[in-house]
Amino acid sequence: MPGDDRPPGARGVTGPLTAAELSQVDALWRAANYLTVGQIYLLDNPLLTEPLRAEHVKPRLLGHWGTSPGLNFLYAHFNRAIVTHDLNAMFVTGPGHGGPALFANTWLEGSYPEVAPEVSQDAEGMRELFRQFSFPGGVPSHVAPQVPGSIHEGGELGYSLAHAFGAAFDNPDLLVACVVGDGEAETGPLATSWHATKFLDPGRDGVVLPILHLNGYKIANPTILARLPHEELDELLRGYGYAPHYVEGHEPAVMHQAMAAVLDEVLGEIGRIKEAGSGERPRWPMIVLRSPKGWTGPSEVDGLPVEGTWRAHQVPLPAVREHPHHLRSLEQWLRSYRPEELFDADGRPKAAVTALMPKAERRMGANPHANGGLLLRPLRLPALPAVPVASPGATETEPTRVLGQYLRAVFEDNAEQRNFRLFGPDETASNRLDAVYEATGKQWQAAIEPVDEHLSRDGRVLEVLSEHLCQGWLEGYLLTGRHGLFSCYEAFVHIVDSMVNQHIKWLRVHRQLPWRRPVASLNYLLTSHVWRQDHNGFSHQDPGFIDHVANKSSEVVRVYLPPDTNTLLAVAEHCLRSRDYVNVIVAGKNEAPNWLGEEEAGLHCARGAGIWEWASSHTDREPDVVLACAGDAPTMEILAAVALLREHLPDLAVRVVNVVDLMRLQPDTEHPHGMSDREFDALFTQDRPVIFAYHGYPWLIHRLCYRRANHAELHVRGYKEHGTTTTPFDMLVLNDMDRYQLVIDVIDRVPGLVRTAGGVRQEMAEMRARHQRWIREHGEDLPEVREWTWPGAGARAGGSHGAH
Known part of the structure; x- marks a missing residue:
């Protein structure tokens, strides 16, 4: 018409x-x-x-x-x-x-x-x-x-x-x-x-x-x-x-x-x-x-x-x-x-x-939820539940269990804001974070049976047996202006490799757009890790997610390997405060020694890497060898190796260096957290042997350090894809990262020790053979391994010193 x-x-x-x-x-x-x-x-x-x-x-x-x-x-x-x-x-x-x-x-x-x-x-x-x-x-x-x-x-x-x-x-x-x-x-x-x-x-x-x-x-x-x-x-x-x-x-x-x-x-x-x-x-x-x-x-x-x-x-x-x-x-x-x-x-x-x-903001392109930093409110973070450390190694705690107590307080302090959630694939309790259930339940809208525990229509924990879904939920939650943490078994976080790739790329571009406001970081807690998969075995032993993210944009990626409970707490608090990063924290859930007190842990984490003088010997002169470690199990083995060296080679000058922020190993020209050559040399020397015990695949440490003056003297022990259902210490022996092998490495690499310490080397090799016989007969580790404590326990307080 x-x-x-x-x-x-x-x-x-x-x-x-x-x-x-x-x-x-x-x-x-x-x-x-x-x-x-x-x-x-x-x-x-x-x-x-x-x-x-x-x-x-x-x-x-x-x-x-x-x-x-x-x-x-x-x-x-x-x-x-x-x-x-x-x-x-x-x-x-x-x-x-x-x-x-x-x-x-x-x-x-x-x-x-x-x-x-x-x-x-x-x-x-x-x-x-x-x-x-x-x-x-x-x-x-x-x-x-x-x-x-x-x-x-x-x-x-x-x-x-x-x-x-x-x-x-x-x-x-x-x-x-x-x-x-x-x-x-x-x-x-x-x-x-x-x-x-x-x-x-x-x-x-x-x-x-x-x-x-x-x-x-x-x-x-x-x-x-x-x-x-x-x-x-x-x-x-x-x-x-x-x-x-x-x-x-x-x-x-x-x-x-x-x-x-x-x-x-x-x-x-x-x-x-x-x-x-x-x-x-x-x-x-x-x-x-x-x-x-x-x-x-x-x-x-x-x-x-x-x-x-x-x-x-x-x-x-x-x-x-x-x-x-x-x-x-x-x-x-x-x-x-x-x-x-x-x-x-x-x-x-x-x-x-x-x-x-x-x-205005009703336009879908201008909706502030899609530029989540516009709506982001800082988390109210409670005081850290510090673990008292009278002397290094004198007490033990389960790191993630204590972290769970901290996360419970985070939930409580942010209950009104409703801007923090914990995501995980059916592993919150397994990863010993279950203290959070004292503050909130697991959100669940399907049927609830009398036998169920902690299910809630109003829960703040999201568990579903799909790492993809946990990752996707968390990304959407963060990008719309909230905070969260993804807890996962270390071996199975690989399921989201492609997703974290895309999120890292997103953040890298997002950081370059001035109109995009900073958002809360994507925080991973990887636990139930490679060195303590006693009952699950080889299929659950894979520390390679660190390698995966280390390949990505340096301005976005951070990797932390806290050696004990107080350092885990300090790292977790830092990550929850951070913006526009992907933070990977790897920490054990089993009982482990407490090495550093609250203040020392905070200082050590701020440095990212430092000399542990309380564990070193003959600190008044240049070291004959540097024993370095990154990760909780490697730290334990390095310190046990140091104790053996003190006993058998008391004149040897040993420097212990612990690395908690893995990206510190890179040059400062390659990563914002990287060390200058002068800093690196002050820790690791320019010409002394460095025996490095590392949580993951050893070649990553070589890749991070290959430009350093002392790289030719760097020898790294780590996971070599040898695993099975076995005892904790046997995992270390299978991958040549046990304390006895580390002592052998020192003897083999410090000039002159092969001639003078042949008997000690033979004794260490015999201990490894004895271990093999013992676990097959008794089904558990050697008593001297299970009951080992740092020999200076009770003598002095923990501490560390960074590069000077």
Whole structure:
């Protein structure tokens, strides 16, 4: 009819949108699609004010079109829903490489130009928006930290839903819209993440609204969920505990009305769930959007179908500069969005495009939860529960058990703020942190049986037997402005190797963006470690996570190996206060000697590495040998070796150096915590043998120290991938890091000792042989090993001295 301003094909289509709203949401969608295509292809001529020529097109076409129109469709509809329902909403983008879509939408809403003024909302800014995308010196093709409103690295397939739930915990007014790609949905982490509703409290937490986007294809293959019969897919999603709502089709006007209707219905369900509050676990709604891959793009290219196929995944027209007919097709494609209706002559979005835009912090790109440092409040950290140390080694404690008491106090002191959580895969009690249950329980929304312990609808501990889910929850929690700790068996933290890779990369870029505010560090506590897996055996013995993170960005990564309880406490407090780091703490849970008092431990941790003069001998002269250690078990063996050397070679000058901050070993030119050559030489000397007992794989120490003057004299003992179910001391013997082998190493490397200390060397070798016979007969370690104590216990207080 005359004056009908609805988009073509909309007549006769009914739904909740008025004619004006339908026109506006379609205009917003078309504008985002136009900007998306422009980013993938154009260097110049952003408004098509002249016929498109080859020189207007980028020489290298990089980007992903296939998922982008669906993302633009959803973003437009959530904008309308935010305005209509006054929502506080975030947008998490799971499908890989949807970057151009999110750059387009945040440009349109103005949040991107606010943080990147060079992409101003005008023709020149649009030109820069196009030019910078997937271009040297520009921005990546995925949803990266440069995208306002993002907390999830697009293309980091499998983790979007976990990040979304992490953002929702303790944010009762927040709605997290999470788009799950159907390729991403094939990953193990995503399949597990559907179960996160069993941990989400309707009253105290926010809402996660998953949108499963079925566009049918990955890079070159169909997706599993898109090929399931409707009934099977519906049963699967209902089996996960959701109430799925479906939007399916191709015709834009019909799809707009269908999506608006479903979104209104879903938000009504969510409102009723939130109004009911805490109690029985609800069946949360979700949306399934089925739309063609590469929707609204070229239907075919060179006689081959593109839209709705895997060929739309990346660049549908790959040879635009070389083939004039591809160039003509690109111009037709861009003009199909009718840019003259969307942008004025100066390149600014017209009112029809911006009519449904939220304002200020209601814009998803400007939501402060997605820039969590804006909301971050420091933890209230209690006084450390110091362990008294009258003399080194005189008493023993279980380090992580004492840490659990400290974490209990952290929970208590931050109960009102509700901004701290402990995450772990069913190991909180096993890792001896169970004192936290005196302050809070384990959050759990599924059924609770009388036999269960510590389960709570309002718990602050999150346990699920999926390291992926724990990591994803914690990342989402941190990036939205809270604090946390991930406790894990050392061997199995490798499961999240890829996830920590991405988080480290995220933090590195995040730190370079002045508008991104610092967030709390991601803190790992790795325990039940390689040297004390007495009953689990070889499968549970792997200290290699340290090697993995040591390869990453030096400005982000920190690794701590506290030798006893007080140093563990000092390190933990430091890590909980820190910002923008990934901190890895490795500590034992079994009873072990206390070497340093509270003050000495604090000073030693501040130095990161230092001489333990109380353990050294003949400190009034240059040492004949340096015995160094990093880690609790290596420290014990080094000190036991020192005691043997004092007994058998009393004239030998021995210096003991303990390293708690592993990155101190690197040069100061390579790591912010690294030592200068002068500092390093003051600890380890320039020319004396250094016997280094290390917690992990020995070659890492060589890699960190290879530039040092004394590297040729450095001999490292550590884990050599020899393990089994055996006694604690036998693990050390199997890997040649026991005290007897360390004494042999000293004799072999200090000039002259091979000639004068042959008898001592033979005695040490015989002790190793005796050990082998003993454990096979008695099933436990030698009495002199089990009952060993530092010979100076009770004589003097502990302390350490750094390099001078």
